[in-house]
Amino acid sequence: MTAKASYELRAAGEATWTVVVEGFDPLTERGVEAVLAVANGYFGVRAALEEGGPSSNPLVIVAGVYVPTTSPARQTLLTLADPAIMNLTINGQPLHKSSVHTTKHLRELDLRRGVSRRAWTFVDREGRSWRWESLRAASATRPECYLYQLRLALEQGDAPVEVALTFPRGVVLMSESRDPQTELVTARDAQTPDLPKVASLAQAARADVEGGSISALVEPGKPLLMSSASPILGVDSGGENGECDFASLLAEHERAWEERWEVADFGVAGNPGLQQAARFAAYHMLSAAAVNEGLSSIGPRNLSGTAYHGHVFWDTEIFVLPFLALTWPEAARSCLIYRHRTLDAARRRARSYGYEGAFFAWESTDTGEERTPDHVVLPNGPAVRILNGEQENHISADIPYAVVQYWRATGDDAFMLRYGAEVLLECARFWCSRVSPAAQSCYSIRKVIGPDEYHEGVDNNAYTNAMARWTLEEAESYVAELRRSDPEGAKALLRRLGVKPEELREWGQVADSMCRSSFLEDEVVEQFDGFSDLQEMDVVAFRQARVPLDIAVGHEAVQRMRVVKQADVLMALRLLPELWSEASARRNMAYYEPLTTHTSSLSPPIHALLAAWLRDGPLCQKYLEQTVEIDLGNSFLGAASGIHVAALGGLWQALVFGLGGLKFSDRRLEFDPFLPLSVQGLSFTVLWRQRRVDVRVSDEGILDVKVDGPPCEVRVNREWRVIKPGRRESFRFDPAVTYWSAREVGNGADD
Numbered sequence: 001m002t003a004k005a006s007y008e009l010r011a012a013g014e015a016t017w018t019v020v021v022e023g024f025d026p027l028t029e030r031g032v033e034a035v036l037a038v039a040n041g042y043f044g045v046r047a048a049l050e051e052g053g054p055s056s057n058p059l060v061i062v063a064g065v066y067v068p069t070t071s072p073a074r075q076t077l078l079t080l081a082d083p084a085i086m087n088l089t090i091n092g093q094p095l096h097k098s099s100v101h102t103t104k105h106l107r108e109l110d111l112r113r114g115v116s117r118r119a120w121t122f123v124d125r126e127g128r129s130w131r132w133e134s135l136r137a138a139s140a141t142r143p144e145c146y147l148y149q150l151r152l153a154l155e156q157g158d159a160p161v162e163v164a165l166t167f168p169r170g171v172v173l174m175s176e177s178r179d180p181q182t183e184l185v186t187a188r189d190a191q192t193p194d195l196p197k198v199a200s201l202a203q204a205a206r207a208d209v210e211g212g213s214i215s216a217l218v219e220p221g222k223p224l225l226m227s228s229a230s231p232i233l234g235v236d237s238g239g240e241n242g243e244c245d246f247a248s249l250l251a252e253h254e255r256a257w258e259e260r261w262e263v264a265d266f267g268v269a270g271n272p273g274l275q276q277a278a279r280f281a282a283y284h285m286l287s288a289a290a291v292n293e294g295l296s297s298i299g300p301r302n303l304s305g306t307a308y309h310g311h312v313f314w315d316t317e318i319f320v321l322p323f324l325a326l327t328w329p330e331a332a333r334s335c336l337i338y339r340h341r342t343l344d345a346a347r348r349r350a351r352s353y354g355y356e357g358a359f360f361a362w363e364s365t366d367t368g369e370e371r372t373p374d375h376v377v378l379p380n381g382p383a384v385r386i387l388n389g390e391q392e393n394h395i396s397a398d399i400p401y402a403v404v405q406y407w408r409a410t411g412d413d414a415f416m417l418r419y420g421a422e423v424l425l426e427c428a429r430f431w432c433s434r435v436s437p438a439a440q441s442c443y444s445i446r447k448v449i450g451p452d453e454y455h456e457g458v459d460n461n462a463y464t465n466a467m468a469r470w471t472l473e474e475a476e477s478y479v480a481e482l483r484r485s486d487p488e489g490a491k492a493l494l495r496r497l498g499v500k501p502e503e504l505r506e507w508g509q510v511a512d513s514m515c516r517s518s519f520l521e522d523e524v525v526e527q528f529d530g531f532s533d534l535q536e537m538d539v540v541a542f543r544q545a546r547v548p549l550d551i552a553v554g555h556e557a558v559q560r561m562r563v564v565k566q567a568d569v570l571m572a573l574r575l576l577p578e579l580w581s582e583a584s585a586r587r588n589m590a591y592y593e594p595l596t597t598h599t600s601s602l603s604p605p606i607h608a609l610l611a612a613w614l615r616d617g618p619l620c621q622k623y624l625e626q627t628v629e630i631d632l633g634n635s636f637l638g639a640a641s642g643i644h645v646a647a648l649g650g651l652w653q654a655l656v657f658g659l660g661g662l663k664f665s666d667r668r669l670e671f672d673p674f675l676p677l678s679v680q681g682l683s684f685t686v687l688w689r690q691r692r693v694d695v696r697v698s699d700e701g702i703l704d705v706k707v708d709g710p711p712c713e714v715r716v717n718r719e720w721r722v723i724k725p726g727r728r729e730s731f732r733f734d735p736a737v738t739y740w741s742a743r744e745v746g747n748g749a750d751d
């Protein structure tokens with residue numbers, strides 16, 4: 001579905017399509033490298049200066065390929081040397097920022113084209129003026145292909161000057177050929193002799209085959225131009241005889257990005273900062289994803305940095321997947337197939353703990369075995385055992401939740417039968433075996449860590465229990481529905497997984513009597529048994545200090561404090577709003593928001609989303625700003641070890657689900673929009689069950705919907721319509737009407 005949107009409210013202006021960094025600051029350089037990184041789901045390249053330097057961390061990071069490490073994490077994503085890092089000499093003098101006088105240094109990430117550029121003008125020691133322009137891209141059309149181009153022009157100077165480039169160790173040029181017509185030299189890389197490292201050098205260039213360098217005589221009007229299309233990991237690019245023409249490779253890459261933006265672009269009227277941040281978020285999520293039948297998935301820092309060693313967490317399913325499911329479903333499907341591919345490891349793991357079904361790894365790599373480090377050495381000294389691998393069990397509900405969300409968004413029954421159902425049913429089995437009977441004749445889940453990782457070994461974490469219950473119910477109702485719609489398919493599935501009728505009944509019974517999994521009472525939901533007895537503390541003071549509390553006060557002390565690292569009970573509100581009443585939602589938001597330190601980047605966007613649902617404009621605005629700041633604020637300092645892809649997914653969700661008020665099921669789309677004062681309008685597109693749906697929300701209380709594809713049932717506040725294909729319809733909305741109040745009038749919102 002790539003049809004062009006026929007009407008627009010995309011905020012104008014190139015500024016919102018770029019992230020620009022002027023000058024150079026060694027202190028923030030590593031953050032800049034990550035923020036301006038390019039990636040294509042297969043590999044990513046940090047935007048390091050080509051001449052390197054002590055503040056640089058140049059890397060090519062390869063998705064899905066994990067190698068052993070001596071750190072407690074045991075496995076880390078494979079990183080390679082960036083082929084664009086080179087030693088460059090001008091007239092024999094090494095070029096460094098310190099060896100020349102810089103007149104301008106500018107870098108920009110071109111979000112629209114998926115390209116990172118650098119423009120640098122400088123005067124060398126002999127007084128000649130130069131202009132450097134370089135470009136990096138991770139080809140969006142050829143997974144292995146890294147595009148790099150350098151143009152170095154002598155702007156002022158009277159004689160030809162020799163410029164020489166030497167590539168890092170391991171990239172040795174083994175042959176060259178010269179085309180007399182174009183004066184281009186093509187040099188090949190010795191490591192992958194069958195494939196070109198097409199270094200095309202304009203002008204009187206020559207390649208020094210032995211020394212691994214390329215040199216050229218540069219004079220005014222005759223710049224050096226080097227274009228290279230390097231195969232990362234030596235995968236065949238499919239180009240004719242392995243040869244690639246740089247210009248056409250770049251053009252096809254840019255076209256592919258243009259097509260992606262046809263669906264993924266997002267308009268925020270009246271707020272250029274938020275507009276830019278929304279595009280930045282979509283850019284990094286689009287860069288993160290690959291359609292590769294589950295060969296790899298997405299780590300918390302995408303391919304822009306090595307934090308968390310590229311392990312895969314719930315960040316992917318709960319934070320990034322909604323964006324992918326609704327704008328690039330093939331990529332969402334691929335991420336979920338990755339989880340299916342790791343099912344056997346999850347099954348083995350469940351057995352090893354004495355459970356049944358699938359116990360997914362909290363930190364997963366290529367095989368799905370648990371890769372959470374077993375200890376960490378804190379900056380202030382002691383080594384602390386990490387229990388998340390054993391206890392952060394909610395991952396086995398987060399994954400099936402994402403499976404079902406994807407299925408509802410796409411109607412991809414074939415995926416469900418082949419992959420999704422198995423994940424869902426095996427997770428239901430896990431939870432059924434994970435619970436233990438408790439005194440009040442309800443089922444408990446003991447010794448877990450909820451999303452709030454400050455508290456370990458707790459009983460009855462409300463989020464975990466609610467999500468476990470949801471998994472059990474959903475598995476049971478999926479089977480019931482399949483039996484109706486496809487009795488043969490249902491039989492085959494149950495036979496394949498060995499699911500007996502009594503097992504299905506048991507899932508229903510356990511779900512019905514799960515402790516702490518209902519939120520309808522107008523009271524504060526206790527985050528886990530005993531949370532309300534914990535010691536009070538001044539959370540606001542800690543928020544300002546911005547230091548993780550377990551480091552500030554110590555790991556043991558934080559366990560005793562009534563404080564929350566990130567949305568936890570509120571995460572259950574975000575994912576399962578239908579289980580809540582509005583009064584209860586308000587009460588719990590009012591209670592938990594002030595207790596939360598937000599020392600995880602996952603937290604602020606969820607609070608922004610919930611503040612929008614609860615019509616608190618200033619709070620929503622505050623958390624939107626805080627979310628944007630995570631990577632783009634503070635001179636990018638926070639992104640030094642990689643951008644935070646979950647927060648970016650969270651930002652998209654805060655805008656689409658929060659401000660846009662979108663909810664989707666397999667039957668209809670529902671909208672209860674609310675715009676904070678700083679936003680005058682929103683426009684976005686979602687792909688929903690073979691339809692392209694363009695949505696526009698204005699601060700004058702109008703919501704427009706246009707549907708391409710089959711008729712679509714839409715609810716806006718209390719009004720229902722079926723929108724015909726190709727039609728654009730306008731609804732009036734009242735921002736005071738919430739999702740909950742719209743349902744109260746018995747308008748059939750319940751399925």
Ligand code: BGC
Pocket residue numbers: 300308313314315451453566599600601602646
């Ligand atoms: C958060 C987790 C998250 C992980 C990776 C942790 O700090 O608490 O929820 O999955 O970072 O982003």
